[in-house]
Amino acid sequence: MILTIIFVEDYLTKSNIDEAENNLLSQNTQVANQIAPFIGNVDNEYTYRYVEDIIKQHSFEYNSRIIILDPQNKVLLDSYDLLNNQKVSTEEIDDALMGFDSANIYVHDSKYVFYAAVPIIEHNEIVGSSFITSSADYIFSDVGEIIDKLLLIFTAAVAVSIFISILFAQIISKPIEKLTDSVQHITLGKYDTKVDISSKDEIGELGDAFNMMTTKLSQVDERRKKFVSNVSHELRTPMTSMKIVSDTLLSSPSWDEAVYREFMQDINSEIDRLNKIIDSLLYLVRVEKDDLDLNYNMTYVNYLLEWVIKTIKPIADTKNITVTLIAHSKIQIQLDQEKIQQCLLNIIGNAVKYTPENGKVWIELIEQKEQILINIIDNGIGIPERDLPFIFDRFYRVDEARARKTGGTGLGLAISQQIVLLHQGRIEVSSNVGEGTTVSIRLPRK
Ligand SMILES: Nc1ncnc2c1ncn2[C@@H]1O[C@H](COP(=O)(O)OP(=O)(O)OP(=O)(O)O)[C@@H](O)[C@H]1O
Numbered sequence: 001m002i003l004t005i006i007f008v009e010d011y012l013t014k015s016n017i018d019e020a021e022n023n024l025l026s027q028n029t030q031v032a033n034q035i036a037p038f039i040g041n042v043d044n045e046y047t048y049r050y051v052e053d054i055i056k057q058h059s060f061e062y063n064s065r066i067i068i069l070d071p072q073n074k075v076l077l078d079s080y081d082l083l084n085n086q087k088v089s090t091e092e093i094d095d096a097l098m099g100f101d102s103a104n105i106y107v108h109d110s111k112y113v114f115y116a117a118v119p120i121i122e123h124n125e126i127v128g129s130s131f132i133t134s135s136a137d138y139i140f141s142d143v144g145e146i147i148d149k150l151l152l153i154f155t156a157a158v159a160v161s162i163f164i165s166i167l168f169a170q171i172i173s174k175p176i177e178k179l180t181d182s183v184q185h186i187t188l189g190k191y192d193t194k195v196d197i198s199s200k201d202e203i204g205e206l207g208d209a210f211n212m213m214t215t216k217l218s219q220v221d222e223r224r225k226k227f228v229s230n231v232s233h234e235l236r237t238p239m240t241s242m243k244i245v246s247d248t249l250l251s252s253p254s255w256d257e258a259v260y261r262e263f264m265q266d267i268n269s270e271i272d273r274l275n276k277i278i279d280s281l282l283y284l285v286r287v288e289k290d291d292l293d294l295n296y297n298m299t300y301v302n303y304l305l306e307w308v309i310k311t312i313k314p315i316a317d318t319k320n321i322t323v324t325l326i327a328h329s330k331i332q333i334q335l336d337q338e339k340i341q342q343c344l345l346n347i348i349g350n351a352v353k354y355t356p357e358n359g360k361v362w363i364e365l366i367e368q369k370e371q372i373l374i375n376i377i378d379n380g381i382g383i384p385e386r387d388l389p390f391i392f393d394r395f396y397r398v399d400e401a402r403a404r405k406t407g408g409t410g411l412g413l414a415i416s417q418q419i420v421l422l423h424q425g426r427i428e429v430s431s432n433v434g435e436g437t438t439v440s441i442r443l444p445r446k
Pocket residue numbers: 280346350351354355378380381382383391396397398399403407408409410411412413414437
């Protein structure tokens with residue numbers, strides 16, 4: 001706006017001065033033309049009066065001073081009657097005597113004046129010059145008025161835009177303030193805080209995303225609390241057993257050595273159990289890391305399955321359970337050997353563990369277009385339908401009492417599922433109580 005004002009002021013002043021100078025020159029030419037025929041005769045009293053009348057009339061009309069000079073710069077006539085017969089020389093008069101129209105603006109005592117001179121020509125000869133001076137102050141006061149008006153308009157515009165900006169800033173900042181408040185709530189641990197932003201713009205979207213985030217946060221927090229309480233519970237059970245056994249031993253000074261031995265064996269097996277829980281937990285934490293890198297290798301799944309079966313065979317033999325691998329072709333895919341082995345050990349281990357003596361376990365390896373399918377089928381005790389949705393949860397066991405006897409921690413399936421998910425695969429279980437269980441693992445070929 002300031003630049004505009006500077007530009008407008010400059011432009012208006014220049015164009016007004018040009019226009020005024022041109023006007024002055026054309027008025028001056030009129031005067032010169034009118035008096036040209038009489039200039040040679042001004043010595044004559046009547047002619048002099050006649051010419052004097054003309055210039056005084058024009059001088060009055062144009063509100064300016066008119067001076068008529070001869071070619072030697074001598075003043076023949078002055079409408080103000082002050083310079084008669086004196087010599088006057090200005091740049092404009094010199095120009096006029098050489099035949100040019102000439103006009104300029106000057107400052108005298110901080111007042112603006114125009115000087116304009118034109119030649120007086122009679123019979124193609126320069127017989128003198130007509131010189132006009134007139135005040136130019138009005139030009140600057142006119143431009144000043146326009147600039148004042150512009151300033152007023154611009155000030156009003158600035159005031160209105162500031163007002164609108166403040167208004168908009170408040171409309172925008174209100175929801176952001178709400179968000180800030182909610183973030184502070186979350187910092188205090190209130191994870192299920194929700195913001196109420198109804199606008200349909202980007203801020204509204206941010207509000208929705210924020211609410212989704214807090215929902216997720218509170219779920220994670222809920223899971224974390226449950227996990228901690230489960231872990232404490234799982235660790236406490238063996239501790240309690242050991243405490244009871246050791247208290248009993250300490251309560252009497254003289255037990256039989258056989259009793260000591262038996263009790264110490266109990267303590268020993270509880271320590272084993274504790275170790276198993278801690279190992280499994282650490283492994284689970286490791287595979288649940290967000291940025292876990294899998295160590296992919298091209299692997300024959302057939303050989304991997306054979307290795308797992310060989311490892312489990314001694315346990316299966318004690319219950320006279322047959323473990324059979326059914327594979328029609330050799331299949332090779334990219335996978336993290338150590339992790340998939342761990343997963344298969346868990347699941348085939350379960351099939352053997354939860355199948356009574358003389359049972360059967362089949363492992364089918366099936367090649368499909370985009371994926372490979374491994375079915376682990378047993379004819380064991382099965383899983384009740386109401387437990388199926390939970391068996392992948394950490395520490396979940398269908399029959400707590402039996403699980404304690406078999407040494408199950410309830411972490412095996414949680415770990416297995418996480419490993420399959422890390423490989424972008426899927427794991428599913430179907431089961432009928434008393435008939436058996438099928439666990440299906442699907443792994444992508446690429
Ligand atoms: N093949 C199966 N037949 C019957 N029940 C099963 C079978 N596989 C798993 N389950 C049930 O699912 C529960 C969870 O299995 P998971 O492997 O996670 O734990 P676990 O076997 O008890 O302990 P862990 O594997 O850590 O030794 C088991 O306790 C068992 O009740």
